Amino acid sequence: MPEPLTLHAECFKAAGGMTADGMKKLLGTPALSLLDTVIRETVQNSWDARREDFGVGYRIRLRALRPKELAILEEEVFAELPPHQSSAMGIREFLDADRQVVMEISDWQTAGLGGPVRADRIPERGEANDFVNFVRNMGARRDVAGGGGTYGYGKSSLYQLSRCSTVLIDTVTLSSKEKPINRFIACHLGEARDMRKHGRLTGRHWWGTEVEDEDVVDPVTGQQAARLRRLLGLPDRDDGLTGTTLVVLDPDFDDGLSLEDIGAQIQEALLWYFWPKMLPGLDGELPIEFEVEIDGEVLPLPAPEQFPPLDLFVEAYRCVKDGGPNLYDIDSERPIQHLGKCSIRRGFRQPRRYLVPEGESLLPSSSAHIALMRPVELVVKYVEGTQLPSDTVEWAGVFICNDDPEVEQAFADAEPPAHDDWIPDQMPKSWAKTYVRVALSRLKYLATSYAYPGPGAASGGSEQPPLARAADRLGNCIPIFGNTRAGGGRPGGGVGGGSGGRGAGRRQWHIGEPRFRRIEEGTDGVEAVFQIDVANSSGHSLRLVATPAAVMDGALADAEDDDQDVSFICWEDEAGTRLTTSTGIVAASNSDTTLFARIAFPDDGAAGIRVTATEQVS
Amino acid sequence: MPNDVRLMPRLDEIGVRRLLGSPDLLREGTMAERLAAAASSITHAASGGSRASQDDLQTLLDGLTALAVQHGFPNSGGATDRAAFDAACGAWLGEGGILHKAEAMRDDVWACVACCIAPGIVLWRFENGHPDRFRGGVRNTFQRLWLRARAVDRGEDHEDRWGLLRALSEDASVQITERPGIGADSNIARALAEAWVVSSARVGSNRMEPITRRAARMIRRDNEITCLGALGEQERLARVQGFFERAEKA
Numbered sequence: 001m002p003e004p005l006t007l008h009a010e011c012f013k014a015a016g017g018m019t020a021d022g023m024k025k026l027l028g029t030p031a032l033s034l035l036d037t038v039i040r041e042t043v044q045n046s047w048d049a050r051r052e053d054f055g056v057g058y059r060i061r062l063r064a065l066r067p068k069e070l071a072i073l074e075e076e077v078f079a080e081l082p083p084h085q086s087s088a089m090g091i092r093e094f095l096d097a098d099r100q101v102v103m104e105i106s107d108w109q110t111a112g113l114g115g116p117v118r119a120d121r122i123p124e125r126g127e128a129n130d131f132v133n134f135v136r137n138m139g140a141r142r143d144v145a146g147g148g149g150t151y152g153y154g155k156s157s158l159y160q161l162s163r164c165s166t167v168l169i170d171t172v173t174l175s176s177k178e179k180p181i182n183r184f185i186a187c188h189l190g191e192a193r194d195m196r197k198h199g200r201l202t203g204r205h206w207w208g209t210e211v212e213d214e215d216v217v218d219p220v221t222g223q224q225a226a227r228l229r230r231l232l233g234l235p236d237r238d239d240g241l242t243g244t245t246l247v248v249l250d251p252d253f254d255d256g257l258s259l260e261d262i263g264a265q266i267q268e269a270l271l272w273y274f275w276p277k278m279l280p281g282l283d284g285e286l287p288i289e290f291e292v293e294i295d296g297e298v299l300p301l302p303a304p305e306q307f308p309p310l311d312l313f314v315e316a317y318r319c320v321k322d323g324g325p326n327l328y329d330i331d332s333e334r335p336i337q338h339l340g341k342c343s344i345r346r347g348f349r350q351p352r353r354y355l356v357p358e359g360e361s362l363l364p365s366s367s368a369h370i371a372l373m374r375p376v377e378l379v380v381k382y383v384e385g386t387q388l389p390s391d392t393v394e395w396a397g398v399f400i401c402n403d404d405p406e407v408e409q410a411f412a413d414a415e416p417p418a419h420d421d422w423i424p425d426q427m428p429k430s431w432a433k434t435y436v437r438v439a440l441s442r443l444k445y446l447a448t449s450y451a452y453p454g455p456g457a458a459s460g461g462s463e464q465p466p467l468a469r470a471a472d473r474l475g476n477c478i479p480i481f482g483n484t485r486a487g488g489g490r491p492g493g494g495v496g497g498g499s500g501g502r503g504a505g506r507r508q509w510h511i512g513e514p515r516f517r518r519i520e521e522g523t524d525g526v527e528a529v530f531q532i533d534v535a536n537s538s539g540h541s542l543r544l545v546a547t548p549a550a551v552m553d554g555a556l557a558d559a560e561d562d563d564q565d566v567s568f569i570c571w572e573d574e575a576g577t578r579l580t581t582s583t584g585i586v587a588a589s590n591s592d593t594t595l596f597a598r599i600a601f602p603d604d605g606a607a608g609i610r611v612t613a614t615e616q617v618s
Numbered sequence: 619m620p621n622d623v624r625l626m627p628r629l630d631e632i633g634v635r636r637l638l639g640s641p642d643l644l645r646e647g648t649m650a651e652r653l654a655a656a657a658s659s660i661t662h663a664a665s666g667g668s669r670a671s672q673d674d675l676q677t678l679l680d681g682l683t684a685l686a687v688q689h690g691f692p693n694s695g696g697a698t699d700r701a702a703f704d705a706a707c708g709a710w711l712g713e714g715g716i717l718h719k720a721e722a723m724r725d726d727v728w729a730c731v732a733c734c735i736a737p738g739i740v741l742w743r744f745e746n747g748h749p750d751r752f753r754g755g756v757r758n759t760f761q762r763l764w765l766r767a768r769a770v771d772r773g774e775d776h777e778d779r780w781g782l783l784r785a786l787s788e789d790a791s792v793q794i795t796e797r798p799g800i801g802a803d804s805n806i807a808r809a810l811a812e813a814w815v816v817s818s819a820r821v822g823s824n825r826m827e828p829i830t831r832r833a834a835r836m837i838r839r840d841n842e843i844t845c846l847g848a849l850g851e852q853e854r855l856a857r858v859q860g861f862f863e864r865a866e867k868a
Binding site: 389392551553604606 | 756799
């Protein structure tokens with residue numbers, strides 16, 4: 001058996017230092033739950049460490065250690081426990097428990113924790129200092145332009161989440177010569193204690209490789225780190241798959257909740273805070289491919305476009321990005337500065353798919369919120385406004401601040417360590433403070449006045465009854481994107497789209513939402529053709545099923561409403577050759593395909609099509 | 619000019635659940651007891667009028683109770699009586715009185731009316747006491763009647779202003795108020811109701827349910843490509859009547 005890791009319990013230097021307990025408090029008291037804070041912090045870290053703007057992998061895995069993994073942890077990692085009982089006891093209790101639950105948070109296609117491993121070494125020109133900033137230092141400012149986080153305090157949430165305040169860190173990064181470097185280290189934040197034998201302990205502990213005559217341990221590297229990764233059952237990083245896995249030991253979840261319940265909370269938090277990163281770009285690639293795995297089972301994460309009310313937020317987001325109706329410029333008048341754009345979309349309230357009990361859900365039962373973001377497009381918070389006066393309709397807005405460096409920096413500086421708010425009051429008097437204050441004030445006004453515009457804007461003639469005015473306001477309920485929901489206009493776009501597949505940070509298939517192409521006069525009436533793009537890089541074929549339907553009340557009619565006079569005719573290829581008249585068709589594995597669905601519909605209405613896909617695993 | 623808008627109490631979902639969990643309070647308690655029990659879940663608009671007083675709320679309760687008594691409340695009344703109560707109560711609510719229209723557009727106001735002010739009438743009208751009859755929304759006992767009234771109001775100057783409320787069947791009323799494409803536009807809703815009356819006279823009200831549903835589907839579909847609400851009244855009515863005629867033949 002190789003040598004077990006060496007424990008280093010840090011002592012105060014003559015010039016002083018910070019206690020581990022103090023570090024845990026640096027995060028402050030975020031408004032969010034600890035689990036939400038951990039999720040937000042780690043996704044932001046992964047995004048800031050991205051190697052490209054698409055294809056980042058992020059996975060949270062909850063599981064119990066297997067006996068062999070526990071033995072490795074006990075005999076090789078924690079062979080030596082902290083000298084003070086207050087720290088040692090928590091780890092001992094975890095190791096001796098009936099079941100050792102851990103939460104692994106992993107990313108791929110990211111840079112890993114690179115740079116020097118000692119805080120007193122100056123990085124070379126162009127070299128990152130990520131390992132030191134994450135493992136050794138606290139509060140170091142990140143130098144990622146337009147990054148999601150600008151502090152280094154949020155990581156203390158990982159230790160707070162662990163009942164024994166202990167985290168394992170396994171990372172693969174690249175050297176300056178592009179060679180993979182494995183690093184493994186265990187960290188614990190305990191209480192500061194004075195001990196006659198050991199001196200004045202700060203409470204910070206690391207387990208790693210002993211360095212002769214030096215008062216520090218370095219991370220385990222090379223084959224030894226890869227071996228520990230494999231024996232502890234951590235995600236494989238062979239072939240230089242760079243990135244980081246953080247293992248929170250004994251996460252502090254409510255005792256009454258099962259791992260499946262926690263998994264659902266994680267899914268919902270990912271959707272609520274990171275839906276912009278789940279939207280495919282022009283080339284169909286997702287910025288981040290999220291996965292949640294509970295005891296070996298991957299929980300499917302719904303596409304935001306099909307997870308109300310996020311569908312409305314997505315519409316608003318696309319309006320901000322591409323232009324559209326109800327787009328507001330948020331400006332400061334003194335000094336004159338464009339602060340950002342806000343779009344608000346309204347629509348019929350779609351039924352919710354709650355992943356957690358409704359009362360505990362982050363999702364509002366009726367949306368009346370504006371999502372606030374910086375250009376990095378991670379949701380900082382939601383500003384709640386006034387609901388529309390009917391439970392059948394709701395609205396959602398998105399504000400993205402201007403990417404002018406001065407403005408972006410102002411909003412970044414207004415964020416507390418947990419990055420979950422913009423608080424201008426904590427900023428010194430400056431234009432930056434004015435920018436944030438003015439933007440928040442305008443957005444809050446927009447949020448509260450949107451449902452009930454002022455008398456001038458809302459008043460109709462005295463003969464106009466209130467519901468007619470409501471109808472006026474409902475008039476633009478119909479989504480403007482033909483490819484996101486049922487479309488306005490005669491052939492009503494489509495509903496569908498989605499992606500899936502598993503893998504280390506790589507999405508494996510994606511079905512584009514049906515796009516209306518043309519109307520033709522068919523033998524028995526009007527026919528419409530929709531295009532469906534299929535990108536399938538998985539090893540399995542996909543079965544697509546098309547369901548045509550009439551459009552009513554701005555959406556595809558459901559089965560109860562559909563009077564069956566919209567019918568499916570056939571699938572066709574790009575040349576117009578009929579492939580099958582069945583509503584189901586198979587898309588081959590490892591190929592990109594464009595298919596066309598032809599439907600017949602009466603000439604007195606609008607119609608659309610919904611396409612669902614399932615992976616065919618033999 | 620004094621502002622005579624009464625700001626009604628609004629009951630949130632927690633308050634609704636609390637009262638639904640106390641059936642004795644719903645059945646036997648007084649309005650004051652229920653308002654006190656749900657006090658932490660009750661709010662009012664911060665401005666825009668004066669808060670409704672206990673006397674105002676009592677007047678509302680007395681008005682609802684008087685109408686219900688005319689139709690058999692609390693111990694009798696068959697389906698016909700309850701349908702007649704719906705029409706009469708809808709007209710009474712539609713004429714305004716204490717409930718200003720801005721307040722009446724809020725679900726939480728109606729939740730308070732059903733849970734705190736007149737739960738006894740809810741339990742008489744809907745004996746199974748389904749929670750949706752208490753919660754705010756299109757199925758709330760009183761809110762649905764107000765929505766119907768607003769949707770098919772022929773106007774103050776009409777000699778039979780609430781005639782459509784009396785004429786429509788329960789199913790037809792549901793088709794109007796629970797379909798956002800119809801209920802949100804009183805012009806379309808009224809056209810459907812007028813056409814329903816004509817069609818019903820032609821084929822008999824007992825045959826109207828499938829016809830109404832077919833016609834409502836056609837109207838909702840047509841409204842995707844024809845802005846029915848923007849047509850002139852006669853043109854709209856003719857178009858909607860055409861859908862009923864087609865539905866009768868289908």
